[in-house]
Amino acid sequence: PPGPGAVQQRRPYYSVFPNASTITINGPWYNSVYQGLQSTLERRYKNGLSLLATYTYAHSIDNASGSSGTGALAIPDNRQAERGNSILDLRHRFTLLGDYALPFAKNAKGITGILAKDWGVNAIVVLSTGISNDITNSAARSNTGGVDRPNVVGDPTSGFQQSVYQWFNTKAFASQPLYTFGNLGRNVLHAPGRKSLDLAIHRDFTIREGMRLQFRAEGFNVTNTAPFAFPGLAFGSPTFGVISSAGLPRNIQLALKLLF
Secondary structure: OOOOOOOHHHOOOOOOOOOOOOOOOOOOOOOEEEEEEEEEEEEEEEOOEEEEEEEEEEEEEEOOOOHHHOOOOOOOOOOOOOOEEOOOOOOEEEEEEEEEEOOOOOOOOHHHHHHHOOEEEEEEEEEEOOOEEOOEEOOOOOOOOOOOOOEEOOOOOOOOOOEOOEOOOHHHEEOOOOOOOOOOOOOOEEOOOEEEEEEEEEEEEEEEOOEEEEEEEEEEOOOOOOOEOOOEOEEOOOOEOOOOOEOOOOEEEEEEEEEO
């Protein structure tokens, strides 16, 4: 339990095992629930074009996953207080996959045929919201030997101008009194989402029956949209709410593939 002074004397089995600081217990205390709507729209291959679109609207809830970034519960003796968004909670995800065999110069011969026919285009579009993230105190105030969370005193999602320097309303949080747990729930905010477009242009050259050489020019994240990482989640640190890193930028590669 929270309190002043040394933690060891407040451990539940201190009177029996005064030298034990950690006892691992396995039991059926954790649970999760997933609810989702999954939809698919498909245009099967016709006239050189095929499309596949998917959309998922879901909510994943549990009382343990990814807790406090370490897997340790902030309030280990109250499973209900730890019940919240799962670390895998991804509310919205849309994908569009397209494959188009370009119709140019199908019957052309000579140089025109070599340069213009048998080209194809592939595209993948991904739009999704971010996964949940857990805010904790940079310096624990409950004095339980583990992490804890601050108090929430406002709306973290409104009343501010969102940018990489302040991804959520950092003024919506405050330190709880010493030797107490904060009232902030687990995984209440979500990381930045993802917007990406990957394109590939390819051409097949028939070497002989059953063997083809394929040239590919591929672009990943061709719009160069920054895939932002998590903002700073430690309340009281200088980087709280600040996004300081991102994923891979635009990447282009050329490839030859032998199919047989």
